[in-house]
Amino acid sequence: MKTGIAFLASDTPVAQAALVRLGARYGNVPVEQAEGIVALGGDGFMLQTLHATQHLAAPTYGMNCGTIGFLMNEYNEEDLDLRLAEAAEEVLNPLRMRAVDRDGEAHHALAINEVSLLRAGPQAAKLKITVDDRERLSELVCDGALVSTPAGSTAYNYSAHGPILPIGSDVLALTAMAAFRPRRWRGALLPKRARVRFDVLEHEKRPVMADADSRSVLNVVSVEIESDPSVAHRILFDPGHGLEERLIREQFA
Numbered sequence: 001m002k003t004g005i006a007f008l009a010s011d012t013p014v015a016q017a018a019l020v021r022l023g024a025r026y027g028n029v030p031v032e033q034a035e036g037i038v039a040l041g042g043d044g045f046m047l048q049t050l051h052a053t054q055h056l057a058a059p060t061y062g063m064n065c066g067t068i069g070f071l072m073n074e075y076n077e078e079d080l081d082l083r084l085a086e087a088a089e090e091v092l093n094p095l096r097m098r099a100v101d102r103d104g105e106a107h108h109a110l111a112i113n114e115v116s117l118l119r120a121g122p123q124a125a126k127l128k129i130t131v132d133d134r135e136r137l138s139e140l141v142c143d144g145a146l147v148s149t150p151a152g153s154t155a156y157n158y159s160a161h162g163p164i165l166p167i168g169s170d171v172l173a174l175t176a177m178a179a180f181r182p183r184r185w186r187g188a189l190l191p192k193r194a195r196v197r198f199d200v201l202e203h204e205k206r207p208v209m210a211d212a213d214s215r216s217v218l219n220v221v222s223v224e225i226e227s228d229p230s231v232a233h234r235i236l237f238d239p240g241h242g243l244e245e246r247l248i249r250e251q252f253a
Contacts, residue, residue, distance in 0.1 A: 005084070006034035006058070008049055010041030015065040018075070026080055034058045036084050036236070040075075042066020043155075047112055047213050050233045054110070059089055059234035070154060070246060073238050087236035090167060090243050092151050093192075096228040099210040099217040102203065111212035112233060113152025115225045116177075117198055118144040120209045120218065124180055126201035127208075131194055139201065140185065143178035144208075147196050147225045151243060154250050162187055164251050167243045172196075172227070195226045 007028045009019035018040050022028075031037060031053060037060045039049040046062045053060065061084055062072035076083070094110040101107065119125040119142075127145055129137040148157035150165035153173055158164060162175030170192040179185050190196065200208045203221050210220045237243065 004029050004033060004035035005080070006031040006037045008037060008039050008045075010045040010066065012041065012065065015040040015045070018063070018065055018077075022077060022080070025077065031058075032056065036061060038063060038080070038084075039072075040065045041072075042069055043071045044214070046071045050112055050235070051110065051213065054231055054233060057234075059087075059236050061087060061236040071151070071235065071243075073236075073241065083238060084236065086239055088239055088242045090151075090235045090237065092149065092233045092235060093227050093229050094231050094233065095147060095149060095172075095212070095225050097210065097212040098224045099220045100222045101217060102219045102221055107210075107217045109212035109215045109217075110228065110231060111152075112149065113155050113213055114146045114148040114157055115210065115212045115223065116144055116146035116156060117200075117208050117210050117220070117223055118177075120207040123206045124178075125206050125208045128199040128201055129174070130197040130199070131188075131190060133195070136188075137182075137185070139181070140176060140179065141181040142176045145174065145176045145198065147190075148173040148175065149227075150247070154247060158250075163189065164247055165189075166247055192227050195224065197225075198223045 009015040039062045063075045064072035094112045097109045097115045099107045124141050127140045150167050153165040160175050160177045162173045172190045175187040199222050210217045210223045
């Protein structure tokens with residue numbers, strides 16, 4: 001990839017300064033004309049970039065200018081053309097969320113990392129969990145629950161003591177946050193094709209919000225989640241530092 005790079009940067013001074021330097025050195029084409037997209041920032045900005053450019057065929061290569069960079073490569077301004085040409089590609093399918101609020105309005109969003117439900121009041125949430133139209137848990141009392149992709153399994157999911165999932169495993173993690181009842185429920189591993197539904201019990205008394213990669217819906221009464229194979233995010237990594245290696249390394253940190 002020798003030409004046609006589009007540089008996008010977060011609002012931080014470090015990323016904006018990098019944008020100016022890299023644009024002057026390599027050129028900066030409009031994102032719609034790019035053969036490759038370079039995102040400058042942290043993981044949050046990388047997720048924003050992937051969502052904003054999902055209609056484009058160009059792959060995205062991230063360079064870390066932020067505080068967290070699991071999806072990013074090391075920042076280096078040298079030989080960028082060569083690094084892009086030699087980069088290994090990972091293809092990620094996001095989760096599709098359909099959340100219905102108290103007024104009956106349906107909200108749709110995609111999540112590359114996870115879809116989470118979180119209590120929005122002082123009392124614990126009460127959730128009923130259905131998988132592929134079969135009730136699996138009649139009542140989960142908890143601070144929240146989430147469904148994570150392999151790519152997101154080292155993020156919020158891992159902080160909630162969920163499992164790290166290998167890239168390409170075709171598995172989703174369903175993880176509870178601070179489960180009170182059943183107290184020893186540790187979550188579940190589900191096939192990637194699974195359709196997960198959460199129904200919020202006592203939603204007036206115990207309000208719950210839903211979040212898909214930081215896009216939130218308040219006062220939800222039900223949330224449906226499934227993988228969307230029609231959307232494919234192409235992410236580039238330096239050789240030997242792809243997501244598979246990072247996920248394995250994270251488990252031995």
